[in-house]
Amino acid sequence: MKEIIQNIKTNYKLVLVVLAAGLLLGWLFFHNGGESTEAGSATESHEGHDHGAEEATVWTCSMHPQIKQNEPGDCPICGMDLIPLSSMQNDENNTNPNELMLTEAAAELANIRTTVVKLETPQNEIFLQGKVQEDERNISFITARYGGRIEKLFINFTGQDVKKGDKLATIYSPDLVTAQRELIEAAQFKESRPALYNAAKNKLRLWDISDEQVAEIEKNGEPKVHFDVVSPISGTVTMRHVALGDYVKEGSALFKVVDLSTVWIQFDAYESDLPWVKSGDKVEFIIPSLPAEKFSGKVAFIDPIIDAKTRIAKVRVEQRNPGQKIKPEMFVSGTVTSRIASNSEQLLVPKSAVLWTGKRAVVYVKVPERENPTFLYHEITLGPEAGDNYVVAEGLEEGEVIATNGVFKIDAAAQLQGKQSMMNPGGEAITTGHNHGEMNMSSDKENAVIEQVKVDPKFVKQLTAFYETYLKMNEAFIASDAAKVSTEAKNSANALGNVEMELLKGDAHMAWMDQLKTLKPALQKIGNSNNIDEQRLEYATLNLALYKSLKMFGLDNDTTYYQYCPMANGDQGAYWFSAEKEIRNPYFGDMMLSCGETKETIK
Structure with missing residues (x-):
């Protein structure tokens, strides 16, 4: 029995020795001993351990990197399969830890x-709203040179056309009769008292009585009882201040006659527009009342003073008006394509390269001399x-070289890695979830x-009523029907033209004018295009206004319902309006009909 127990103890010790030796050899082979093998030169003990399986427990969407989940599944935004998230490491030679x-x-x-960022002379297309006005140089105000009574009236209504020298009215004036008698009496003594005679004649001349x-x-030898008032110019009577039988005093306004063969197109230019407008610039404009015609002219005058209340300056275009088709007070929409007034070269970057936060403008600059594409966060002043x-x-x-497409994806990757990014200028790591609207560049700036x-x-x-026509255009976008979109955009533009600006006062009036500067041109571009991608880009701009x-x-x-898709507008995100809460994406149609979310409900 003792021998058996002794053998068991001996064997147990042997097993322990063999097990310890095996562990030691294994540790030496995979840790220290690894230096002598090719495989070992690539990995070292703990660093050689595969953490990929652990890191793969975080899943993200290739199109929406802000989505992070602990298990595989579908993207809650676009429905695509989630993929394992792998960390992208910087090159060893990077000196800035925020390089991506x-x-x-x-x-x-x-x-x-x-x-590449270049020096160029900036050009811009300025959209201007305005009205047709009378040419102030062709206005004649006719006043009473002497007091009296209107005996005859040849102008029966405002708007009547007259020619130069036509009779407008006949006046009986007791003062004029008396002045004539003085002349007749003085004429008898013109040889002996010429001064008296000349004074009587000059008195009548000052009352506009011809020689x-x-x-x-x-x-x-007898005074005239009635004198005619005649028109000094050919034109249209735009104002009549007297009626038959009225008594008028010297200096009283009688008529206003305007020659409308030339009119002024007076555009409203905001302070921000003025650097882009200079005398001589070509202006192309349309008059909604004359939709079949297009007009053009040159800037003849820019008001040197800005209105203190409206913050606008008048920009004038002189326009010939044969047949008087253009009427004063007609609304006009114009476009000025111009270089900046200073004509100086400046640094320009595409709008697609800039991310906005409302306070900061951000671009991603490509780091030179890197083997792989590497970008660095930059805040700029625009x-x-x-x-x-x-x-x-x-x-x-x-x-310098900057990213102009896919900028939002670069920024999203930077956020995921805790580097400097649009929403994290300090480079603090963030945890994102199903919140795919906050990183859109328009959300802070526009909303x-x-x-x-x-x-x-x-x-x-x-x-x-305009909104209801907009919904029809939205349905055409959902159907990806460019021709239908163009038709509905024109209908929407007509409905927008029926919205009476005069019903608004003060700040509301100015705000609406500012919104029209975006709404009208966007609808016009959508209506004039048959390319669905171009139409959708303008549609994104339209919806912000x-x-x-x-x-x-x-x-x-x-x-x-104000709805949003982060993948629209070149992955910069875009909004739209819907009468229903259900998501029906107008930027992708059937491709990703349900991609998006409702951001706000406006009642």
């Missing part, structure tokens, strides 16, 4: 495109808009707090 390195495959998948009429009075570009006031230098104002109910009804309108003025007993 992408693999060539990732950059191609994200459709990253870049451009021929004076000679006739002197010849007849100058005025220049068409599809922004003028850069500071923050960039000529020759600031807008207070609703009380306006004339008639205006709200007209705005609602329409949000301000509906938020400020409301709808007439109606509810609308």
Whole structure:
């Protein structure tokens, strides 16, 4: 028995020794001993341990990297399959920890495109609203040179056309009769008392009595009882201040006659528009009342003073008006394509390269001399808009390369890695969930707090009628029918033209004018295009201005849903309005009909 127990103890010790030796050899082979093997040179003990399986427990969407989940599934935004999230490490040579390195495959998948920042002369297309006005140089105010009574009236209504020298009225004036008698009496003594005679003649001349009429009075020896008022110019009587039998005093206004063969097109230019407008610039404009015709002219005058209340300056175009088809007070919409007034070269960047937070403008600059595409967050200061570009006031230098497409995806990747990004300028790591609207560049800038104002109910009804035509255009976008979109855009433009601006007063009036500067051109471009992609880009711009309108003025007993897709508008995100809460995406149609979410309900 003792021998058996002794053998068991011996064998147990042997097993322990063998087990310890095996563990030691294994540790030496995979840790220290790994230095002598090819496999070991690539990995080291703990660092060689595969953490990929652990890291793969975080799942994200290739199109919406802000989505992070702990298990596989479908993207809650677009419905695509989630993929494992892999960390992208910077090159070892990076000196800035905020540099974001992408693999060539990732950059191609994200459709990253870049451009070189250059010095160019900025150009812009300015949309101006205005009215037709009378040419002030062709206005004649006819007043009474002497007091009396209107005995005859040859102008029976306002708007009557007259020619130069036509009779307008006949006046009986007791003072004029007395002055004529003085002339007749003085004529008898013109040889002996010429001063008296000349004074009597000059008195009549000052009352606009011609020398021929004076000679006739002197010849007849009897005063004329009635004198005619004649038109000094050919034109249209636009104002009549007297009626038959009225008594008028010297200096009283009788008629206003305007020559409408030439009219002024007076455009309203805001302070931000003035750097882009200069004398001699060509202006193309349309008059909604004459939809079949297009007009053009040159800037003849820019008002040197800005109105203190409206903050606008008048920009004048002189226009010939044969047949008087153009009527004063008609509304006009014009476009000025111009270089900046200073004609200086400045740094320009495409609008697609800029991300807005409302306070900051952000671009991603490509880091040179990197094996893989590498980008660095840059905050810049922007100058005025220049068409599809922004003028850069500071923050960039000529020759730098910036991302112009896929910028939002670069920013999303930076956020996921805790680097500097649009929403995290300090580079703090964030945890994102199903909140795919907050990183859109338009959400802070365009959707600031807008207070609703009380306006004339008639205006709200007209705005609602425009909104109803907008919904038909929205349905055409959902169907991806470019021809139908064009037709409905034109219908919407007509409905917008029926909204009476005169119903608004003060700040509301100015706000609506500002919104029209975006609404009208966007609808015009959509209506003139048959390319669904171009139409959708303008549609995204249109909806930002329409949000301000509906938020400020409301709808007439109606509810609308303000909805958003982060993938629209080149992955910069875009909004639209719907009469239903159900998501039906107008930017992708059947491709991703349910992609999006309702951001706000406006009642």
